[in-house]
Amino acid sequence: MKICVIAVGKLRADYARSGCGDFFDRAGRYLDVEVVEVRDARRSKRGDPARYKTDEAERLLAAIPTGATVLALDERGRQWDSRGFAGYVETLRDRAVPCLALLLGGPDGLDPAVRRRADRVWALGSLTMSHELARLVLAEQIYRAGTILAGLPYHRD
Numbered sequence: 001m002k003i004c005v006i007a008v009g010k011l012r013a014d015y016a017r018s019g020c021g022d023f024f025d026r027a028g029r030y031l032d033v034e035v036v037e038v039r040d041a042r043r044s045k046r047g048d049p050a051r052y053k054t055d056e057a058e059r060l061l062a063a064i065p066t067g068a069t070v071l072a073l074d075e076r077g078r079q080w081d082s083r084g085f086a087g088y089v090e091t092l093r094d095r096a097v098p099c100l101a102l103l104l105g106g107p108d109g110l111d112p113a114v115r116r117r118a119d120r121v122w123a124l125g126s127l128t129m130s131h132e133l134a135r136l137v138l139a140e141q142i143y144r145a146g147t148i149l150a151g152l153p154y155h156r157d
Contacts, residue, residue, distance in 0.1 A: 030146025
């Protein structure tokens with residue numbers, strides 16, 4: 001099963017680029033991971049955040065591979081611990097799902113259309129964080145899920 005991270009925008013912060021690169025490289029030892037970046041909306045001080053989210057939603061939804069199970073990251077979603085997320089990945093893998101598409105919005109979040117399209121909505125936690133930090137946390141959790149599924153020692157055991 002392929003894990004396809006579909007994210008709005010390019011990472012601009014050095015810490016995010018470096019950290020995501022490191023964790024996605026590590027995750028690649030255990031899982032087939034692809035990162036797709038879709039163009040973010042052009043923002044202005046007097047712009048309309050709802051319109052930005054709609055524009056980005058069109059690009060996110062268009063990038064979903066055919067037959068993928070969709071997991072949208074949004075603060076309104078269900079929270080999992082690391083084992084719970086790994087178990088979800090394992091369940092999809094065992095069901096021969098061809099692709100798990102993880103969708104991350106831009107700075108304004110996700111349009112409701114993306115949440116409606118998702119098979120599940122996942123909240124990384126109740127804290128507010130930048131979309132770049134959210135992508136870094138997601139990268140680490142994908143790596144962690146890979147190590148859990150590979151049976152490597154887990155520090156919580």
